[in-house]
C-alpha cells in the first residue's frame with residue numbers, strides 16, 4: 152500500500168519511532184495523520200509540525216482506543232494505516248512486580264488487540280487496511296536482562312502473525328517492526344529507575360551488537376515495507392540471520408546468548424544474580 156492520500160494513526164507518536172513514522176507518512180503523501188500519545192504536549196508538537204491532529208491517550212484504555220478510531224473515522228474517513236507503536240522498557244527478571252509485568256502486557260499486547268478490534272470492522276467493510284505493529288528484535292530473539300520486554304514482544308510478534316494469517320483474505324495487510332537499538336527517548340520515557348539514566352545507545356555501558364539506527368531511517372523502512380506488503384520490518388538485517396541460527400540449532404543459540412550476556416555485563420552482576428540473597 153502506498154500512503155498517498157491515506158489516513159494514518161500512530162500511537163506513541165509523540166516521540167522516537169512513532170514521531171518519525173508520523174513525519175515520514177506525511178512526507179509520503181498521507182492525507183491526514185493522527186498522533187496519539189499519553190504525553191499530550193509531545194503529540195501536539197509532532198502534530199503541529201505536520202499539520203495533523205494530536206490526541207492524548209493511554210493505550211491501556213480500550214475505550215480511549217475505540218474513541219480514537221471513531222473520532223478519526225468521523226473527521227477524516229476510514230483509517231488506512233494504524234501504527235500500534237507505544238511501548239516502554241524495563242530491566243528485570245522474575246523478580247519484576249506483577250504490576251509492571253501487567254502494564255507491559257497491556258501496552259505491548261492488549262493495545263494491539265484493542266486497536267485491531269476497533270479498526271478492523273471498517274477496514275474489512277472497505278476490503279482494505281493496514282496494521283503496522285511495533286514489536287522488537289526481542290520478540291524474535293530475546294532481550295538480555297528484561298523478562299517482561301522479551302515475553303510481551305514475543306506475544307506482539309505472534310499476534311501480528313495471527314492477524315496476517317487470519318485477515319489477509321479480507322484485504323488486511325500486516326507488518327511487524329522488529330528493530331534492535333534505535334536512537335529514541337525510550338529509556339528516559341520508561342518508568343523503571345534501573346534504566347532511566349542509561350543512554351539509549353549504550354544501556355549497559357557497552358556498545359550494542361549491531362549498532363544504533365536512527366528513528367527516521369526506521370520509519371522510511373516501514374513505509375517501504377508497507378509499499379511492498381512485507382511482514383517483517385528489520386532495520387538491523389542481521390536479525391534474520393539470528394532467527395535462522397536460532398531455529399537451526401537452539402542449544403547452540405542459547406549457549407551463544409549466554410556468552411554474549413556475560414560479555415555485556417563484564418564484572419557487573421548478571422541479571423539473574425539479583426535473586427541471590429544479600430545482593
Ligand SMILES: NC(=O)c1ccc[n+]([C@@H]2O[C@H](COP(=O)([O-])OP(=O)(O)OC[C@H]3O[C@@H](n4cnc5c(N)ncnc54)[C@H](O)[C@@H]3O)[C@@H](O)[C@H]2O)c1
Pocket residue numbers: 162163164165166167168169187188189190193208209210211236237238239240258285286287288329330331332333334335336337338340341
Ligand atoms: N528504541 C529502541 O531501541 C527500540 C527497539 C525495539 C523496539 N522498540 C519499540 O519501539 C516502540 C517505540 O519506542 P521508542 O523507542 O520510539 O520510544 P519513545 O519513548 O521515544 O517513544 C514511545 C512513545 O510511546 C508513548 N507511550 C508509552 N506508553 C504509552 C501508553 N501507555 N499510552 C500512550 N502512549 C504511550 C511515550 O509517551 C512515547 O512518546 C516501542 O514499542 C518500543 O518497545 C524500540
